Amino acid sequence: MENDLSYHVEEAARAEEEVSVLKAYVEDIKRKVSDMVVEANTDNAELNKLITENTKLKHRLAILSIAIAEEQMQSKPTISDSSKMESITDILHQLFHTAICAAFPDITDPPVVIAVAASNPKFGDYQCNSAMPIANIYKQSGKKVTPRNLAQKILDNLPSHPMVEKCEIAGPGFINIFLNRDYAVKKLQAIFQNGVQPPTVERKKIIIDFSSPNIAKEMHVGHLRSTIIGETIARLLEFLNFEVHRINHIGDWGTQFGMLIAHLQDRFPDHLEKMPPISDLQSFYKEAKERFDEDEEFKKRAYDSVVKLQSFEPKHIKAWKLICDVSRKEFQKIYDRLDITLKERGESFYQTRTEKIVKELEEAGFLENDDGRKIMWGDESTTVPFTIVKSDGGFTYDSSDMAAIKHRLQEEKADWVIYVVDSGQATHFQILFACAKKAGILDPKKHRVDFVGFGVVLGEDKKKFKTRSGDSIRLVDLLDKGLEKALDKLKEKGRDKVLTPDELKRAQESVAYGCIKYADLSHNRNHEYIFSFDKMLEDKGNTAVYLLYAFTRIRSIARTANFTPEKIKELSKKENISLEHEKEWKLGKVLLRFPDEILKTLNDLYPHHICEYVYEIATTFTEFYDSCYCVEKDSSGDIVKVNYGRILLAEATAMIMEKCFHILGLKPVEKM
Numbered sequence: 001m002e003n004d005l006s007y008h009v010e011e012a013a014r015a016e017e018e019v020s021v022l023k024a025y026v027e028d029i030k031r032k033v034s035d036m037v038v039e040a041n042t043d044n045a046e047l048n049k050l051i052t053e054n055t056k057l058k059h060r061l062a063i064l065s066i067a068i069a070e071e072q073m074q075s076k077p078t079i080s081d082s083s084k085m086e087s088i089t090d091i092l093h094q095l096f097h098t099a100i101c102a103a104f105p106d107i108t109d110p111p112v113v114i115a116v117a118a119s120n121p122k123f124g125d126y127q128c129n130s131a132m133p134i135a136n137i138y139k140q141s142g143k144k145v146t147p148r149n150l151a152q153k154i155l156d157n158l159p160s161h162p163m164v165e166k167c168e169i170a171g172p173g174f175i176n177i178f179l180n181r182d183y184a185v186k187k188l189q190a191i192f193q194n195g196v197q198p199p200t201v202e203r204k205k206i207i208i209d210f211s212s213p214n215i216a217k218e219m220h221v222g223h224l225r226s227t228i229i230g231e232t233i234a235r236l237l238e239f240l241n242f243e244v245h246r247i248n249h250i251g252d253w254g255t256q257f258g259m260l261i262a263h264l265q266d267r268f269p270d271h272l273e274k275m276p277p278i279s280d281l282q283s284f285y286k287e288a289k290e291r292f293d294e295d296e297e298f299k300k301r302a303y304d305s306v307v308k309l310q311s312f313e314p315k316h317i318k319a320w321k322l323i324c325d326v327s328r329k330e331f332q333k334i335y336d337r338l339d340i341t342l343k344e345r346g347e348s349f350y351q352t353r354t355e356k357i358v359k360e361l362e363e364a365g366f367l368e369n370d371d372g373r374k375i376m377w378g379d380e381s382t383t384v385p386f387t388i389v390k391s392d393g394g395f396t397y398d399s400s401d402m403a404a405i406k407h408r409l410q411e412e413k414a415d416w417v418i419y420v421v422d423s424g425q426a427t428h429f430q431i432l433f434a435c436a437k438k439a440g441i442l443d444p445k446k447h448r449v450d451f452v453g454f455g456v457v458l459g460e461d462k463k464k465f466k467t468r469s470g471d472s473i474r475l476v477d478l479l480d481k482g483l484e485k486a487l488d489k490l491k492e493k494g495r496d497k498v499l500t501p502d503e504l505k506r507a508q509e510s511v512a513y514g515c516i517k518y519a520d521l522s523h524n525r526n527h528e529y530i531f532s533f534d535k536m537l538e539d540k541g542n543t544a545v546y547l548l549y550a551f552t553r554i555r556s557i558a559r560t561a562n563f564t565p566e567k568i569k570e571l572s573k574k575e576n577i578s579l580e581h582e583k584e585w586k587l588g589k590v591l592l593r594f595p596d597e598i599l600k601t602l603n604d605l606y607p608h609h610i611c612e613y614v615y616e617i618a619t620t621f622t623e624f625y626d627s628c629y630c631v632e633k634d635s636s637g638d639i640v641k642v643n644y645g646r647i648l649l650a651e652a653t654a655m656i657m658e659k660c661f662h663i664l665g666l667k668p669v670e671k672m
């Protein structure tokens with residue numbers, strides 16, 4: 001049995017090594033492909049000379065930047081040492097890049113492959129797997145070298161850094177990197193004085209367009225996804241100290257308003273003096289639509305109303321505002337409950353700007369006549385054009401988005417615009433970005449634009465999420481159902497007997513809204529996901545309930561030892577976080593990854609990375625807590641010993657989890 005186990009452990013280790021080798025080969029193949037592209041374009045001696053020159057310069061630059069970093073490290077130890085957690089991967093990348101460039105100056109852009117080491121402590125904490133692909137590069141040019149020798153050459157050129165304790169060469173040429181624990185203690189310790197700080201990034205102005213429901217139509221689960229994902233991305237960006245503008249691009253303009261206004265005039269003739277009691281705008285919309293389809297005379301009046309509204313006739317504008325207000329109030333109820341902040345700037349805002357941009361595009365010769373429509377083509381990557389003007393002369397979703405992107409990039413001078421919209425609209429945004437580039441509005445060298453798409457929400461029957469009667473689900477009803485289910489869950493655990501009514505209510509809301517948000521965020525946003533209260537309310541696995549409980553438990557450890565957060569802050573001035581025990585070190589290393597996880601999410605805007613990370617923190621904490629006493633009690637329950645270093649480690653864990661919760665919109669409670 002034991003033999004069996006050790007065989008499997010060895011097998012696993014071998015498999016892990018193999019994975020690393022394969023990863024390194026993949027990197028190498030990628031390089032070769034790009035080299036081939038370069039070669040194909042380079043039979044030009046001049047260009048070759050420039051490339052060599054460029055390589056030398058890059059190399060020189062890397063050496064200089066490391067020298068500067070080392071210099072800073074030595075001259076101002078207090079600032080760079082203690083004030084911030086840093087991205088470990090970035091530092092390692094920089095160090096190894098310098099080493100590799102210095103060791104192999106004859107290789108252009110050498111591969112720098114850094115990875116978190118597998119869980120076996122023998123592999124170190126991180127790994128540099130560059131030696132194998134570099135050996136391959138040499139092999140290509142007829143030079144025979146062994147990766148192990150190359151690895152040694154890399155280490156000979158590696159600048160020293162307080163973060164790196166030692167490096168070891170293993171297997172065919174892996175470099176195992178061991179982190180310095182004093183450095184780790186210092187970085188984690190800084191949390192108590194400065195709070196959990198974000199990694200440093202260049203400040204940018206960002207506009208994020210999310211939620212964006214349509215007036216008079218229901219706000220459906222798709223909009224709920226956009227709202228939840230958008231809010232989290234906005235919180236992440238704010239945490240990183242960007243200037244963030246949260247924009248609700250609501251659909252508040254268009255031909256449907258013609259029939260709504262005409263219907264309003266008939267049903268509530270005195271609507272201009274008295275607020276009409278429309279409680280359900282959707283049935284109001286249905287009635288209007290029925291008349292529009294059946295009654296020719298009504299249809300004519302509806303068209304008349306559109307024309308009047310679009311020429312800003314005051315009475316029509318007033319009626320339009322009334323209708324928007326009814327919807328707006330409904331949307332706001334959802335936003336309040338889910339703690340969402342948004343600034344409304346709907347399609348109507350861009351009307352005069354749309355007129356202007358259409359004229360500009362026309363004058364610049366970008367518009368083509370297509371059966372009376374005016375269309376604009378993007379680039380070769382797009383196969384459908386934008387409809388800029390309809391054959392009846394009206395503007396479209398496409399034209400108002402052209403006006404909006406121009407306003408955002410040129411008037412508002414945003415550096416980065418993010419659109420959080422369902423994946424069904426991917427093509428629309430692909431064309432939008434292509435047309436904006438063509439028209440000189442979007443400059444890829446200066447601006448970043450992202451379409452953050454997401455898949456559909458399915459019911460438990462794996463079909464489109466609907467009520468049993470086949471109607472689409474109203475979001476307010478969904479949130480109410482969440483509250484009801486969350487309360488059932490808490491009662492099932494007997495929490496209603498321990499918590500005060502107030503505490504119970506707070507726990508109920510935290511669980512209900514938390515589980516709805518978390519179920520959404522924890523799935524890769526590109527995939528569809530199945531909406532199931534039973535699943536999301538499970539207290540095992542990667543769910544909000546599990547995490548909220550884990551968090552409350554961690555905070556209660558210090559509380560039972562009579563440590564308030566203030567007392568812990570005081571304690572941290574005298575005592576150090578403990579990272580000696582194997583499980584303490586494991587947890588510490590997960591915590592140190594915080595900046596890397598944040599930067600990864602910033603890079604690709606996939607919030608599920610943060611969910612996976614916070615789940616890993618919680619499970620690693622459990623492992624630590626199972627084998628390390630924080631507070632020792634005797635048989636009568638009296639405290640006999642408190643391990644201060646572990647109380648600090650538990651608090652650092654809680655603080656980092658809390659920051660992740662904030663980004664994910666989860667609200668932990670003291671008791672649940």
Ligand SMILES: NC(=[NH2+])NCCC[C@H](N)C(=O)O
Nearest residue numbers: 209212213214249250251421
């Ligand atoms: N700039 C944008 N197009 N934002 C997204 C708008 C989403 C649109 N109102 C819809 O419900 O589908």
